[in-house]
Amino acid sequence: xxxxxxxxxxxxxxxxxxxxxxxxxxxxxxxxxxxxxxxxxxxxxxxxxxxxxxxxxxxxxxxxxxxxxxxxxxxxxxxxxxxxxxxxxxxxxxxxxxxxxxxxxxxxxxxxxxxxxxxxxxxxxxxxxxxxxxxxxxxxxxxxxxxxxxxxxxxxxxxxxxxxxxxxxxxxxxxxxxxxxxxxxxxxxxxxxxxxxxxxxxxxxxxxxxxxxxxxxxxxxxxxxxxxxxxxxxxxxxxxxxxxxxxxxxxxxxxxxxxx
Amino acid sequence: xxxxxxxxxxxxxxxxxxxxxxxxxxxxxxxxxxxxxxxxxxxxxxxxxxxxxxxxxxxxxxxxxxxxxxxxxxxxxxxxxxxxxxxxxxxxxxxxxxxxxxxxxxxxxxxxxxxxxxxxxxxxxxxxxxxxxxxxxxxxxxxxxxxxxxxxxxxxxxxxxxxxxxxxxxxxxxxxxxxxxxxxxxxxxxxxxxxxxxxxxxxxxxxxxxxxxxxxxxxxxxxxxxxxxxxxxxxxxxxxxxxxxxxxxxxxxxxxxxxxxxxxxxxxxxxxxxxxx
Numbered sequence: 001x002x003x004x005x006x007x008x009x010x011x012x013x014x015x016x017x018x019x020x021x022x023x024x025x026x027x028x029x030x031x032x033x034x035x036x037x038x039x040x041x042x043x044x045x046x047x048x049x050x051x052x053x054x055x056x057x058x059x060x061x062x063x064x065x066x067x068x069x070x071x072x073x074x075x076x077x078x079x080x081x082x083x084x085x086x087x088x089x090x091x092x093x094x095x096x097x098x099x100x101x102x103x104x105x106x107x108x109x110x111x112x113x114x115x116x117x118x119x120x121x122x123x124x125x126x127x128x129x130x131x132x133x134x135x136x137x138x139x140x141x142x143x144x145x146x147x148x149x150x151x152x153x154x155x156x157x158x159x160x161x162x163x164x165x166x167x168x169x170x171x172x173x174x175x176x177x178x179x180x181x182x183x184x185x186x187x188x189x190x191x192x193x194x195x196x197x198x199x200x201x202x203x204x205x206x207x208x209x210x211x212x213x214x215x216x217x218x219x220x221x222x223x224x225x226x227x228x229x230x231x232x233x234x235x236x237x238x239x240x241x242x243x244x245x246x247x248x249x250x251x252x253x254x255x256x257x258x259x260x
Numbered sequence: 261x262x263x264x265x266x267x268x269x270x271x272x273x274x275x276x277x278x279x280x281x282x283x284x285x286x287x288x289x290x291x292x293x294x295x296x297x298x299x300x301x302x303x304x305x306x307x308x309x310x311x312x313x314x315x316x317x318x319x320x321x322x323x324x325x326x327x328x329x330x331x332x333x334x335x336x337x338x339x340x341x342x343x344x345x346x347x348x349x350x351x352x353x354x355x356x357x358x359x360x361x362x363x364x365x366x367x368x369x370x371x372x373x374x375x376x377x378x379x380x381x382x383x384x385x386x387x388x389x390x391x392x393x394x395x396x397x398x399x400x401x402x403x404x405x406x407x408x409x410x411x412x413x414x415x416x417x418x419x420x421x422x423x424x425x426x427x428x429x430x431x432x433x434x435x436x437x438x439x440x441x442x443x444x445x446x447x448x449x450x451x452x453x454x455x456x457x458x459x460x461x462x463x464x465x466x467x468x469x470x471x472x473x474x475x476x477x478x479x480x481x482x483x484x485x486x487x488x489x490x491x492x493x494x495x496x497x498x499x500x501x502x503x504x505x506x507x508x509x510x511x512x513x514x515x516x517x518x519x520x521x522x523x524x525x526x527x528x529x530x531x532x533x534x535x536x537x
Binding site for chain 1: 309349357361
């Protein structure tokens with residue numbers, strides 16, 4: 001494991017260093033410029049959190065979609081496949097780099113960047129940033145961002161085994177196509193169950209709930225049909241523990257089956 | 261060492277590149293894999309290396325199914341492709357990173373081969389010319405001491421002195437345990453190196469003989485007047501006269517002309533094959 005990781009880092013350290021510098025630089029410079037030029041201070045930490053998640057999702061997916069870039073070139077692909085390490089070792093290395101590696105770097109980078117922004121704001125405007133985003137004390141819903149992140153990361157890792165060039169764009173398109181297909185199947189099933197007349201297919205969250213609009217012409221009321229609780233628990237379980245491992249497993253077998 | 265049984269493979273449906281291909285290659289030989297453009301030489305090498313999978317049949321190398329790419333298999337096979345990748349690092353760093361994957365890697369031999377090829381040790385790989393990079397890769401391939409060494413057009417991009425250095429280096433590296441397979445268009449570059457010939461054409465291996473058997477059974481000559489010779493199997497005219505292949509009836513020893521043999525087999529396969537059967 002150590003050998004392949006070492007080899008991977010040797011081959012990619014320039015790209016990783018540049019990416020890290022770019023991410024850290026953009027975050028810090030933008031924040032500092034907003035304070036110095038726009039004189040528009042960040043009052044609360046929650047003002048910065050959306051930027052954190054946008055960066056996390058965009059950066060994480062972009063980074064993950066590059067995982068198997070080698071397979072897009074014959075020369076690099078031969079080097080990648082012929083290197084005497086198991087396909088599992090190669091997969092795990094890329095998996096660790098794109099998950100733990102990226103998350104660790106990104107969070108550390110955000111932390112340092114935040115400290116710099118905080119110091120600059122204090123020095124330039126004499127205003128503190130209120131620490132109102134208590135993730136560790138109250139992680140309830142906030143942690144779902146990370147569950148969704150992990151599932152998307154797994155989808156992009158799988159996408160990287162299918163598309164070796166423009167993987168990021170192609171995976172986004174595939175995710176949209178997949179989501180559209182799910183929506184179509186749901187619309188068809190809802191129409192079969194509830195009929196066509198009240199456009200139930202429009203007023204539903206696929207495989208989760210259907211809104212039935214009734215009454216009129218003066219007053220209307222909505223009846224909400226929700227999936228049973230056990231199914232909701234299953235969805236929750238699947239989001240947390242099933243979907244990502246399934247996608248990772250498929251990605252591993254896809255990698256094993258790559259031909260050059 | 262390399263055992264291919266009933267291999268069928270196609271890139272596109274209904275257009276098979278190989279059909280029921282059989283080939284067995286043994287250790288202790290340097291095989292020259294010859295064929296026309298598009299005959300499937302590189303594809304066959306990729307099958308051996310596990311880069312492509314058979315549609316049907318088997319391809320085993322040292323008893324390992326090559327398609328499984330087990331680490332134990334990968335540790336004992338090295339492929340020098342025609343187009344290859346080398347990272348943006350120095351020669352030393354390259355060795356430091358890649359060599360630990362090969363348990364029998366001989367660093368001393370690697371630097372000896374580099375010296376033979378006149379490649380500076382401290383240069384960045386990306387600053388080298390294509391030919392220099394190829395020489396680094398060939399040196400590395402030989403130093404890994406893998407039991408199977410596969411080279412696809414290794415002399416492409418090498419200058420004239422380098423080609424003779426290449427022959428020297430390969431000849432020195434071959435041993436009873438190693439099987440070297442070289443695919444090439446430039447058969448003259450490897451005339452004195454190859455000891456067994458494999459010719460691929462029309463989805464099949466049409467000729468597979470060792471050089472000694474070929475020279476025992478065939479005679480290669482240059483004559484000024486073609487009419488003076490009898491029993492000619494193939495003739496090619498050039499400025500010096502006519503180079504011909506005849507049946508070696510008198511047990512004379514002649515030097516094999518690989519290019520002539522290749523052309524002869526492609527154009528006049530049947531009578532030549534009958535001599536070897």
